[in-house]
Amino acid sequence: MDFDLTDDQRLLTESITRLLADQYAFDQRKAILKSSQGWSPALWGKYAELGLLGLPIAEEHGGFGGGAVEVMLLMQVFGRHLVLEPYLATVVLGGTAIRLAGDAGQKGEILPAIASGAMKLAFAHYEREARYDIADVQTTATPKDGGFVLEGAKSVVLHGDCADRLIVSARTAGGRDDAEGISLFLVDAGAEGVARRGYPLRDGTRAAELSLSGVRVPASALLGERDNALPVIERVVEAGIAATAAEVVGAMEAMQAMTLEYLKTRQQFGRPIGENQALQHRAAEMLVALEQGRSMAMLASMMVEEPDAAERARSISMAKVGVGQAGRFVSQQAIQLHGGIGMTDEYAVGHFFRRVMVIEHLFGDTDWHLDRLADQVA
Structure with a gap:
């Protein structure tokens, strides 16, 4: 290849x-x-x-x-x-x-x-009670007067506070956890009955809590096939995992470079601390983890267009786990090797750490995807 x-x-x-x-x-x-x-x-x-x-x-x-x-x-x-x-x-x-x-x-x-x-745009799908289960949708869309009325709430809608339009998942049939019966709707962010509360996440990026109360949308607001939106939602989430995996690789590259520079310039007892062999080993382990994460991020990107849904889901979960583990290791080592300065807001490495930790919990955290992979081989 x-x-x-x-x-x-x-x-x-x-x-x-x-x-x-x-x-x-x-x-x-x-x-x-x-x-x-x-x-x-x-x-x-x-x-x-x-x-x-x-x-x-x-x-x-x-x-x-x-x-x-x-x-x-x-x-x-x-x-x-x-x-x-x-x-x-x-x-x-x-x-x-x-x-x-x-x-x-x-x-x-x-x-x-x-x-x-x-x-x-903002993708308003996850709900508080659902954790990472994308089939767990309680927001409803009830047919009325040739359109639909939406009722419910969405949580941690990324950049939902600045979006012009919201892509909202809602249940048009079935029960709470049913795979079928979910539909997607295009909703104007300023529509009557839409309430948004924006806030910063731990890394400074923006999100919003979304409330839908009697929100009327026309039939033309339906996005895709009625009652069968879950496959689309899966593909959207997988695209998000692939993109954020690549973002973590970039963050790891930055932390690796910053840490190496710090080891070369930080003096202790008249010598750069990078001359300490134990610290050299830890820097080398950071590089190995970075390259492992890079490989898994590349796997995720290559699998986004895979037509076999089961194989695509398995590979992207593997990538999510691999990048999550690598990102956590590199971030923790970068903080520790920088010492106290790494924990301050005035120094960049702590901001990279927080971004990587937020990404690890987007679209299912490492443990959730490990359980998903285990279920597939059980």
Whole structure:
């Protein structure tokens, strides 16, 4: 298998690296965090100008026509700079749902708006009682007057506070845990009956609690096949896992580089602490874990388009576990080797640690995916 980048992929990586190196230094990121949005609309516009928002969108809809590999390369660079903009929520999660389930009209309206930066989406699926079970949906959509009325609540909706439209899962048939009977709906964020409470996650990225009370939507708001949205939801979650796995790789690269530099420059008893052989071994173990995580992130990206659902789910769970374990190890070692400074907000390594820990709990944590894999071989 050829792992060399194409010219277009190399150009993509170089262009976004230059942009973020110039405008996403650690102090600049802290300023963005303190802004009212918690992310930069100006940079969002630059992403649109560079074609990053249309990266996985077909050219016929104003996109770049890339795939999971291009998204992986982009997310690795984002991970190295701790990017705060709603790329995962809008382009990866929301865009995947529209591409997989949208009809021609929905795709023609929404995908070009995503690519141009004019529309932000949020994927409102998980509920408090469900933990990581994606079939556990209690929000309901009741047919009425030719449309539907939505009732329920969604939790930890990534960038749900700034989204223009929400992709909401709701039960149109069946019981709470039934695989069938779930549908997806496009809901205007400002619709009557929609209430959002935004807040920062532990790593500074934004999320929202969503309440739906008597929200009326037309029949045209149905996204995909009624009662059969679970396969689409699975694909959206898998795309999210692949993208965040790549982001963790980028974060690990940054932590590895910062730790090596610190070992070379931190003096103790008149000598760099990096001359200590035990610390050299720990740095080498960090590198091994990083490369193991990189391999698993590549596996996830390659399997996103796998047509066999069972094989795709198994491989992506394996990748989620592998990247989660590698990310935790590298993050912990980076903090410990930096000593007390690694725990301060004034130093970047602690921010990388928090981002990696938040990602580990998105879309099912390491233990949950280990149990899932065990169930498949039991």
